[in-house]
Amino acid sequence: MDDMMFLTFLATLVGAAWRLATPLIFASIGEVFSERAGVLNIGLEGTMLVGAFCGFATAFATGSILLGLLAGVGGGMLFGLVFAFFTITIKADQIVVGAALNLLGMGLTAFVFRTYYVSTGKGIEIAQPIHIPWLSDLPFLGEAFFRQNLIVYSTILVAILATLVLYRTSFGLTLRAVGEHPKAVDVAGRNVAAYRYAAVMVGTGLAGLGGAFLTLGHSNQFVEGITSGRGFIALAVVVFARWSPIGAFFVSLLFGLFYALQLMLQAQASIVVPYQVLQALPYLMTIVTLVVVRGKGAAPSKLGQPYEMR
Amino acid sequence: MEQVNQGVRENVYPQAAQALYRTLSQAAISAVTPIAAVLVALAFGAALLWLNGFNGTDVVTVMIFGSFQDARSVAEILLKATPLILIGAGLCVAFRCSIWNIGAEGQLYVGAIAATFVGTSIDGLSVWVHAPLVMLAGALAGAAWAGIAGYLKVRFQASEIVTTIMLNYIAIILTSYLVTGPMKDASAAYPQSARLVREAWTPRIVSDMRLHIGILVAVVLAVALYIFLQRSSRGFALRVVGLNPHAARYAGMDVRRNVMIAICISGALAGLAGAFEVAGVTHRLYQNISPGYGFEGIAVALLASNNPLAAIISGGLFATLRSGSEVLQITSQVPQVLVLVIQGMVILSVVAFAKFRDILRIAA
Known part of the structure; x- marks a missing residue:
């Protein structure tokens, strides 16, 4: 590859x-909210599918x-409501x-899709890139x-x-306190469960939006299991990002880079490694990420624990 | 003398009867929750069918009873129950230790790969050596694959939930690479491995049915794991680590070691399930060797309240539902993925009922 080709x-x-x-980005920033309030939602994959x-x-x-995007957010939140009811109200294991x-999300979407849509085979009109005068025409930078x-x-x-809400509002402060020291919040007269519900709603709404992007802004079709593990990768992104929304943005970009590399290298005829190695790249990097970013120092201290009022 | 004997007898029998009565009533009470959970899940499935213009009662008439037609269809259910019981019983051990191994699917695939390798590359062994060797290879590979996640957890505190799921994807991609590349049967158009040599096949129970001795192995192992968890000191240690790792550490238990043992046991059983799929059912390695048994095993374990003995029953139930959903797809074009919905609903109902039972117990 010469320099020009490499730049392109x-x-x-x-x-x-x-x-x-x-x-x-959407799913992991959402999960930051949820985990900051002490709720670990491994149902993200199913939520994104919905x-x-x-x-x-x-x-x-x-x-x-x-x-479509609104419906994605709404579907995600509806699913989140079920999660919140079981984990916060019933206090079942998160x-x-x-x-x-995850099973329900996979099953329900595939069931309805096969019943009504699979035979149509038709796609939808997806969001098109917008042309920004001058900027879009810049060499290289425009393309990048x-x-x-x-979206x-x-x-x-x-x-x-997300950063402003989490760090600059009283809502965000209380939400973070709910994940660190729910009892203090309770004693101060705020409703711990309500904050956790709110956090889960934000989280699943954003996860739903992330899922909707896959069908509305990326591929023009729904495919069973279209999320292919992104909900789980988002969980690792949150750990790597140390529970910060801005961090989640950049770590997601890094994972986006792995996905993009995989797709673009597969298209290169000169690459000798089997394409499966590239396919496995995002998953491998997720594991590497969890190993490199060691410890749980930054994790909300009550992550995963239901709050029992005394 | 006569009177004394009489007295003893009067004392002993009522006691034995009372003990039996107590055991049975306890078993009945602990069976109420899972049965109610299954009923709720089936009702939800029926509602889903009805809402989408299918016949709702099919959930019971076809999914439960539709697959009990003759000996052959029952054998097919048991064939499906084999991996579910193995994986479910293994996951009971991991979950009791609070290890969230979501990676049974990947461990199954790796077990299938190892079994294929041992079953295709060696020739000339007796069936008494080769068939067990294939099973052993599958179990070891599954344990090793799970062991990666276990090691990353105890050494780097990497969440096993995420790592086991990632290892699922990697194992499935690895299988796809092997059957399209190095392990591909050169003479076949379709991506598949060479056929395992006959001596490596898992022996069948009846020669003209696909059911193999794996179901017996699964039941024996489930019973063994129950005894291991309830009666051995190692099993006790695993449970203590699961309940409270800090207390376990104060009591001088090696938490890391117990975590590794628990996750490797669950991986070994999933790997063995993979070996049986190849050596007992397909006799070749394919890209989609499992229809999601690894994930279904989670539901099997949870419905069994993480009791390996009960996993035999819940594994059988899920196998019945899976067989029934195949019948339902053929007879009424109901998408077979309905089983996933029912699995999910079973888990949700189990946790809900367990909580209500706790509330009732506290109230009483």
Whole structure:
């Protein structure tokens, strides 16, 4: 590869990385909220699937991407409500409930998809990259940063907003306290369960949005298991990001880079490694991430524990 | 003398009867929750069918009873129950130790790979040596694959939930690589391995049915794991670590060692399940050797309240549902993924009922 080709490759790579990171950014920032309040939601994968399907079905029926995205968020939150009810109200084990919701998400979406949509084989109109005058036409930089659709750009907004809410509002402060010392919050007269419900709703709503991006902004079809582990990878992203929304944004970008590398290297005929090695890259890197970022120092101290009022 | 004997007899029999009565009533009480959970899940499945224009009662008539037609269909259920009982019983051990091994699916695949390797690369052994060797290879590979996640947990505090799931994907991709590349049967168009030599096949119970002795191995191992957990000091240590690792450490138990043992046991059984799928059912390695047995095993263990003995029953139940869903797909075009929904609902109902039982117990 000469220099020009390499630069073009790099620009395309960065552009693709951001696009492929988008579902992870939404899901992991959402999970930061949920885990900061002490709720570990391993049902993210199922939640994202529900979001992906609701988004697809709504856009299929109405032709509107915006309605599709809203349906994705709504579907995710509805699923989150079930999770919250079982883990916060009934105080059941968060991991067990999460595992159940993953099965339900996979099963329900595949069931309805096979019943109504699979035979149609039709896709939907997806969000198109927007052309920003001058910026999109820049050599290399345009390709890398300024030829995305609005959903991809909105990840920056979500990351900033999440940081402001979490660190600059009384809601965010209380939410973090709920994950560290729920009793203090309780004694101060705030409702621990309500904050946890809110955190789970934010988390699953964003996970639903991340799922909806897959069908509305990336592929134009719903496929069974379209999330292919992104919900689980988001859990690792949160650990790597040390439970910070901005961190989650950048760590997701790193994973987006692995996804993009995998896709682009597969297309290169000159690469000799079997394509499966590249396919396994995001999963391998997730494990490496958990090993490199050692310890749980930054984890909310009550993560995974139901709060018992005394 | 006569009177004394009489007295003894009067004392002994009522006591024995009372003990039996107590055991039975306890068993009945602990069976109420899972039965109620299954009923709720089936009702949900029926509602889902009805809402989507299918016949709701099919859930009972076809999914439960539809697959009990003759000896052959029962044998097919037992064939499906084999990996579910193995994986479910193994996961009981891990879950009792509070190790969330979600990676049984990957451990099954790795077990299948190892079994295929041993079953295709060696020739000329007696069936008495080769068949057990294949099982051993599967179990060891599964244990090793699970051991990776265990090691990363005890050494680097890497969450086993995430690592085992990632190892699932890697194992499945590895299988796909092997059957399209190094292990591919050169003469076949479809990606598959060479056929295992006959001596490596798991012996069948009846020669004209696919059911193999794996079901017997599964039941024996489930009973053995129950005894291990309840009666051995190592089993006790595993349970203590699961309940309270700090207390276990104060009591001088090696937490890391127990974690490794628990996760490796569950991996070994999943690997063995993979070996049986290859050596007992397909006789070749394929890309999709498991229809999700590894994930279904989680539901099997949870429905059994992490009791390996009860996993035999819950494994049989899930195998019945899986067989029934196949019948349902053929007879009424109901998507077979309905089983996933029912599995998920079973888990949710189990936790809900367990909580209500606790509340009732406290109230009483």
